[in-house]
Amino acid sequence: MSAENTREPDHICDVVVIGAGPGGYSAAFRAADLGARTILVDRWPVLGGVCLNVGCIPSKALLHTAFIIDAARGLAEHGVAFANPEIDLKKLAAHKDSVVKKLTNGLAAMAKARKVITLQGTGTFSDPHHLIVTSEDNRETIVRFDKAIIAAGSEAMTLPFLPSDPRIVDSTGALELRQIPKTMLVIGGGIIGLEMATVYSTLGARIDIVEALDGLMLGADRDLVAVWQKINARRFDHVMMQTKVVSANAEPDGIHVRFEGSNAPEKAVVYDLVLVAVGRKPNGNAIAAQNAGVTVTERGFIAVDKQMRTNVNHIFAIGDIAGEPMLAHKAVHEGHVAAENAAGKMSFFDARQIPSVAYADPEIAWAGVTETEAQRQGIAFRKAVFPWAASGRAIANGRDEGFTKLLFDAETQRIIGGGIVGIDAGNLISEICLAIEMGADAIDIGKTIHPHPTLSESVGMAAEVFEGVCTDLPPQKRR
Template sequence: MTQEDTIACEVAVLGAGPGGYSAAFRAADLGLKTVLIERDPTLGGVCLNVGCIPSKALLHVASLITEAAALGDHGIGFGAPRIDLDKLRAHKEAVVGKLTTGLSAMAKMRKVTVVQGTGAFRDPNRIEVALAQGGTATVQFEKAIIAAGSEAIALPFLPDDPRIVSSTGALALPSIPKRMLVIGGGIIGLEMATVYAALGSRIDVVEMLDGLMPGADRDLVRVWQKHNEGRFNRILLKTKTVGANAKRDGIHVRFDGEGAPDGAQPYDLVLVAVGRSPNGHRIGALNAGVAVDGKGFVPVDRQMRTNVPHIFAIGDLSQPPMLAHKAVHEGHVAAEAVAGKRSFFDARAIPSVAYTDPEIAWAGRTEDELTAEGAAFEKAVFPWTASGRALAMGREEGFTKLLFDSESRRVIGGGIVGLHAGDLISEVALAIEMGADAVDLAKTIHPHPTLSESIGMAAEVLEGTATDLPPAKRPRP
């Protein structure tokens, strides 16, 4: 392409992450001429290339290392793992490569035009693209879908040093540090801490709040924290990182707060995982008249439409939570709305998962939210100490919790902590979406012995029909 190139289309999609490529592919499937603009060489965005997919590849390896070590308690012994970082990186990249290759093929099948470069609005009907190979091109559109995502938040008081990384840098596996600091006790930080701990690093986690994994119920997090007491060196809560100096022997970090250690602490690698910032201010939105709030979010309605009727926004920059699966559904809604369909985003539950060890997953309302609101609800818990499958796997530390509306007894939320919690939470999300009540779940026959039956058994606890637990204490007449 040259500087004079202009590409005309019916729909322009800015950003090819999970939401963006899903929107572009859906629009193409609906017969619209579609252009997909992406700054990176491959489709998939942060999630596929340097986020959720490569991290899960590494977390799988970490889980195998942990399970192999635990087998010693069951009479099976292995030697210490020998880690080949080059092969491990190659495995991670191979997983990513298979998916990105597949996406490129599907774009061609749908005749979606992919333009590689950084795009910004010139006016309400044109996006100017600084092409990766040099020069510029203009995409002229009838309607547009913004899917430009978010960026990792940096801490400006930290020095510029290759030993201080974001999640992208941590996923590159530059080395296996002896001492590693994770700044931020959210999901991203704890997932990467899980990987590096399994590889042999001693981990400190610092979090300014009074608990890890904000958003998850505290009872779920406590199980994770107890299980990981010996895996991490220190978890510093109610503590801030206030400064650091780069020295030859490491990054010397200073802390302040309730859990702060005395003096600066040296680390070989520092991961900054304090959240992400939406890219609303980085795409020339004002040139198109698109409103952007102070945080960088682009306000939208239930059809993902911005204040400019023919421009839509999805994913991280449209509204929290910043989750790939939410972005995909929003992308479908936006593409269908562009095509004139009466499609709306009205999800009752958006599940969240921390792919740590053990995993933590939740959907719908949380117990902490309901309690803070003073809402009337009922709770039922099935402990995995009563699960035959969990006991057989030696992983009975978890539990399944369901939350019900007090009047209708419909499922309004649920949380699971334990092995494969992320796979199990989908049934809870479906129950919320379908308006299922305790009887619906309790009477659904689950296969035995599985972890999934803990969901049905939790519902039985509420109904008073659970026979896998001691009888409930009943008040005397």
């Protein structure tokens, strides 16, 4: 124990995990399953971290409600008309909170069943084998550990020139559903901002988007995003690319925002609500990692090897803090790897693909190498596209705007990537994920019998398009 620690530790464990988000609790549970005495530390009073409490899960609960509302409105074209919905924000927020509570209660029960000790507070290292957990009332608990897994996650980035006002929120504030604004500005054209824009638009807000770069959802291929933009044009009054916010003033009638850039309005625009969704930054500099000898970059990332080890052999890092992409499902798999290595096993994080999904409507999902990346990296590839306009199920659903795209290595003809835009794309992408990991080629995918009529058929049919044997499209030139 360092000289700074003048008392004996309150807890001694084999593995301490800092952060109880999806990666953190998965690491802690895996370590416990392998027989390690495990302590899980988080600032939240319940497990699940940002993702479960104020991120992935509550946003999807609201997006599902928004999807149902929009679908009901669309049924008028099918001859079934409903009255306009009456929105009870308190009940809607209560539903969202009940979803979160059900999951957090489940996690607490699983932690108890595994005898994982949970400590609430902010964890900071005092030396390579001690962690100080500071509670909200400044009580300190000292943990002596053999191995540590850092899963401290990330936090929303802010724009320091914006005033402090309840009408200016980040994604956490937006999820509180304090009001349905008449006008709303979303600063940032990434997935988080556009998902919340979808919810608020369906509830009745008119939306403006401002993005400093030249496109929305820049991680996805432009052809996928183009379909989403066409379908969602009705939601937005202005989509201002290559434009940024330069000032904002909080006035009684709203937030007065000024812009500059290619598509900037000449005068200030007044909004009832402003959502700041300009990205997230890792929390590597918030845990005093230097006291343990762990190297942290200026941006807050911690470098790791394929075993998720930091530069300190017995300390691991996973999730947002260990590098892009900042996705919960990546963190979970990294957490398993870290826990297994902490338990003395030989495990490696060696994924061929990490899927991404924008849970807007229509959904956009992609996995493996994107077409944009392949072109930029000079990868020789061939692509095949199956339009949902030829899908019986998509037409029956009244949602045939989407398509499924597969990318194959030009030489081996093995699948290297794929993208889907359309309803339920987030579920459909899983088959492409598995195909990439298994090294499947077009014949493997195309000759796999898919159920009819389903949207999943589009994956098999895209592979048939690649082979030139698809009978659900006009005659193709056979390869």
